[in-house]
Amino acid sequence: MTAPRYLDTRRLAATLKKRIYRLQQGDRPAAIGLGADCAQPGCARLLAQVYHYWTRGRPQRLLPRRHASPRAELCFGLDAAYFHTAGGKAFTQPQRESGLKRDDLEDLRLLGRAAAASAPAVSTAADAPLEVWEIRDESALGFGLLRHPRQGAPVAQNQLVAVRPFDGKRFALGTIRWLTIGADNDMQAGIRMFPGVPVPLAARPWPCDPETERFSPVFLLPAVAAVHSVETLVLPPEIYRQGQLEVVAAEAQYTVTLTGLLEKGRGYVLAAFTCPATVR
Numbered sequence: 001m002t003a004p005r006y007l008d009t010r011r012l013a014a015t016l017k018k019r020i021y022r023l024q025q026g027d028r029p030a031a032i033g034l035g036a037d038c039a040q041p042g043c044a045r046l047l048a049q050v051y052h053y054w055t056r057g058r059p060q061r062l063l064p065r066r067h068a069s070p071r072a073e074l075c076f077g078l079d080a081a082y083f084h085t086a087g088g089k090a091f092t093q094p095q096r097e098s099g100l101k102r103d104d105l106e107d108l109r110l111l112g113r114a115a116a117a118s119a120p121a122v123s124t125a126a127d128a129p130l131e132v133w134e135i136r137d138e139s140a141l142g143f144g145l146l147r148h149p150r151q152g153a154p155v156a157q158n159q160l161v162a163v164r165p166f167d168g169k170r171f172a173l174g175t176i177r178w179l180t181i182g183a184d185n186d187m188q189a190g191i192r193m194f195p196g197v198p199v200p201l202a203a204r205p206w207p208c209d210p211e212t213e214r215f216s217p218v219f220l221l222p223a224v225a226a227v228h229s230v231e232t233l234v235l236p237p238e239i240y241r242q243g244q245l246e247v248v249a250a251e252a253q254y255t256v257t258l259t260g261l262l263e264k265g266r267g268y269v270l271a272a273f274t275c276p277a278t279v280r
Contacts, residue, residue, distance in 0.1 A: 175268075
């Protein structure tokens with residue numbers, strides 16, 4: 001039997017850590033020898049993943065995987081996830097703040113211009129198609145999935161997904177941690193699920209000009225004591241900033257304070273927040 005061979009990655013770990021730090025400080029990838037075609041923030045994210053997998057070993061699972069039901073429905077991106085998580089309802093601007101001036105309403109009735117400007121990104125099921133993937137294994141916080149060749153849209157690491165097993169009642173949110181292509185061109189994906197049942201909401205930066213600042217679809221992820229997760233918001237990156245958000249939930253309206261960026265993915269961020277006891 002051939003003896004195992006080991007690769008010393010300590011020097012590789014040091015150079016990766018150095019480059020990740022410099023990228024976090026704002027250096028351009030080309031300035032630290034990574035090539036002019038490397039773009040941020042994807043470059044730093046990729047180096048961080050390489051660092052963990054090549055120098056720290058395979059990450060430990062929080063919970064063991066188990067045999068799963070054979071298939072699941074998936075959709076990709078925040079807008080499609082909102083549509084299916086909300087029970088097939090398109091995101092609309094909260095009625096309390098339509099964001100349209102009187103002239104806009106007149107244009108909407110006569111010319112249709114305002115309607116075109118404010119149309120939701122996903123308004124029908126055709127705009128948010130569901131794909132069917134095979135479930136290879138499953139745990140409470142993740143899936144191993146497989147898709148056969150030429151059967152779906154392009155996907156990428158760190159992309160937001162909504163997943164519902166065929167035997168499940170609700171969609172849950174997660175992110176694609178890894179992707180592989182087999183010899184037969186089957187695609188396999190590792191999905192890390194976000195704890196908590198997602199609650200679809202509407203939010204926009206605050207303070208703002210209510211005549212021009214539109215609401216965006218967002219999600220609340222409740223705290224889950226079993227896995228020590230805190231209450232978080234899933235937001236589109238363009239509305240995240242240190243400060244406050246105006247959040248509309250059902251008939252209530254809150255002003256929440258963002259306290260930290262927990263995760264940044266492709267087309268979404270996870271943010272910690274505090275919420276006042278009073279409702280606006």
